[in-house]
Amino acid sequence: RAVVVTGCMATSHRRLLEERFPEVDAFLDLESEAAVAETLRRLLPRKGTGKRRAARARFAPGARLLLTPPHTAYLRIADGCSRACSFCTIPRIRGPYRSRPMEEVIAEAEALAAAGVKELNLIAQDSTAYGLDLGNRGLLPELLGQLASIGGIRWIRILYAYPTEVTAELLEVMACEEKVLPYLDLPLQHASPAVLKAMRRPHRPEHLEGLIKRVRGVVPGISLRTAFIIGFPGESEAEFKQLLDFCSAMEFDHVGLFTYSPEEGTDAARLPTPVPAEVQQERYSRLAETVQSISAHKAAGRVGSTTDVLVDAPSDVFPDFQRGRHPGQAPDIDGVVYVPRTMASLGQILSCRLTASQGYDLFAEKPEASPRCS
Ligand code: SF4
Numbered sequence: 001r002a003v004v005v006t007g008c009m010a011t012s013h014r015r016l017l018e019e020r021f022p023e024v025d026a027f028l029d030l031e032s033e034a035a036v037a038e039t040l041r042r043l044l045p046r047k048g049t050g051k052r053r054a055a056r057a058r059f060a061p062g063a064r065l066l067l068t069p070p071h072t073a074y075l076r077i078a079d080g081c082s083r084a085c086s087f088c089t090i091p092r093i094r095g096p097y098r099s100r101p102m103e104e105v106i107a108e109a110e111a112l113a114a115a116g117v118k119e120l121n122l123i124a125q126d127s128t129a130y131g132l133d134l135g136n137r138g139l140l141p142e143l144l145g146q147l148a149s150i151g152g153i154r155w156i157r158i159l160y161a162y163p164t165e166v167t168a169e170l171l172e173v174m175a176c177e178e179k180v181l182p183y184l185d186l187p188l189q190h191a192s193p194a195v196l197k198a199m200r201r202p203h204r205p206e207h208l209e210g211l212i213k214r215v216r217g218v219v220p221g222i223s224l225r226t227a228f229i230i231g232f233p234g235e236s237e238a239e240f241k242q243l244l245d246f247c248s249a250m251e252f253d254h255v256g257l258f259t260y261s262p263e264e265g266t267d268a269a270r271l272p273t274p275v276p277a278e279v280q281q282e283r284y285s286r287l288a289e290t291v292q293s294i295s296a297h298k299a300a301g302r303v304g305s306t307t308d309v310l311v312d313a314p315s316d317v318f319p320d321f322q323r324g325r326h327p328g329q330a331p332d333i334d335g336v337v338y339v340p341r342t343m344a345s346l347g348q349i350l351s352c353r354l355t356a357s358q359g360y361d362l363f364a365e366k367p368e369a370s371p372r373c374s
Contacts, residue, residue, distance in 0.1 A: 002026075002043035006033050008093045012264075030094060037065075064111065069312050071347035072331055073117045077105050077143065078124035082133070083162070085189070086200045087229065087260065087268040090125055097126065097133050106146050113152035118349065119310060120147060121157045121330065128158075128165030137165075141173040148179040154349055155310065157330060159185040163203050163211055171218040181327040182219050187227040187256075191246035192239035195232050198271070205246060212250055223328030227256035230287060231280030233271035235260075240283050247291050253298050254334045254360075255291040259284050292359075299335060299357040302326075306367050309337045309352045311344045322346065326354075326362070335360030 006028040010017060014027050025043050028035060066073055081090050082097040109120060124130065131139025140158075147156050156179050163186060174180050190196050191205045216222060228243060247255065259280040262269035275283075311324040312331070321338040329335055337352065343366055344350055352364035 002040055004028060004036055004039050004043070006030070006036060008090070012089070012093050064108065066112075066115075066117075068331065069346065070116050071310065072119040072121070072312070073112045074123050075105065075109055075112070075120045076100065076124060077122050077127060077130050077140075078133075081125035082129075083126065084200050086198065087232065087263060087266055089263040089266055092265055094125065097129055099130050099133055099139070102139070102143055102146065105143065106150070109147050109150055109153065113150050116152075116347070118153065118347065119155040119157065119331075120153055121159055123159050126160060126162045126165070128161040128167075128170065132165075138167070138169055140165075141167075141169045144170075144173045144177060144180050148177050154179060155181050155327065157181045157183050157327075159330065161186045163188065163208060166211060166215065168218075171215060174222070175219045182222040183225070183328055183330065184215060184219075184222060185225040185330065189227070189229050190232065190235075190239075190243055191228075192235070192242040195235055195239050195243075198234060199229075199232060199268070205242065208246075209250065221328075223253040223334075224250075225254040225256070225330065225334065226252050227258065228287070229258050229260050230283050231260045231275035233260070233268060233275065234273040235275050235283075240287075244287055244290060247287065247294070251294050251298065252291065253328060254295060254330075256333065257284060257288055257291070295335075296357070296359050299360050299362055302354050302362060303357050304354065306351060306353050307337075307364075308349050309339055309344075309364055310349045311339060311346055312336075313346065314341070321363075324364075326352075335362065337362045337364050339364045 002025045003023065004026045005017065005024050007030070010027045011029040014029065017024070017027060026039050028039065068074065078097060078099045080095040080097045083091065112120070128140055130143060131137065144156060147153060161184055166184070166186070174182065188208055189199055189201055191208065193204050196203060212224065215224065230240070260275070307326040309324040309326050311322045313323050315321040315323045315338055318338055320341050322341050322344055323336045324339050324344070325331065325334070326337050329337070337354070338361065339352060351367055353367040354362045354364050356363040
């Protein structure tokens, strides 16, 4: 066994991590990230048990090791970020935004499809900026079209969109291309004009409301996920209330909430008016209660409808069920759909009727008509 650590922290706090975790065999900064496979091959013994030899073979140069179930994969389309959110350290650690060449992304997607992947979850610090650094604002719709033409790929999901880059062309592809799921992850961070300004986010709440209405108008039934930071320095009770009211009005399907914590080296970390931890926590609880009840209500509203479900894994909670997801549920972060174990095998996409909900989660059975399986 060998342990290699890479990523943002391994880049920004390498010495600290080396001291704290002497059992780690190697730390690689982001520039050397591509050398993970080579490093593991070097660290894993050449000889030894069949298991060790098999582990070594999995790290062949250029091979992509999936840590997800074999039918689903994250596909990175760009790295870095050229925006200037005052609380965020990512641009400093990962550098300016760099789109991966489209042919490289397509080649990786084709290899994943050939290995049995059916669902691609597109990721970047800002997926909707794809192509901007190459002087081409409209590249994401084109990329989506090309990915959709790959045989074997059934679902394509966009994660980490930025509000100003959700264009009419992008929405049109989402509305018209069957494989591009009616799902958008759109982190908004806050909804008070003063807090957004302090965060150096260029939107105003009325723009965000207009955008959400437009998205829902063009892609009916779309699932919207967002994320907010609570207790940003200087956030007053009135500004928090604006966020609370915004969430009640917008009725997002899924919301991630985070209390603010300062990131070393950012402008926000130097702001003089921190919100006390107990106030942050109290606001978090109030907002969580609101968004959780909206999410549960939205899940309940799907009961009785028919939908495709991608079956991910056996359920840890209900032994007679498999755990899957409908198109409006991203892996790891949203709710799940439980389907009877006898009804589906892992990795299958099948048509189901949703029969009941429990919080964010749903239960499904075969629809009365003959099921559409693949
Ligand atoms: S929060 Fe997102 S968009 Fe803003 S600087 Fe960080 S990575 Fe970029």
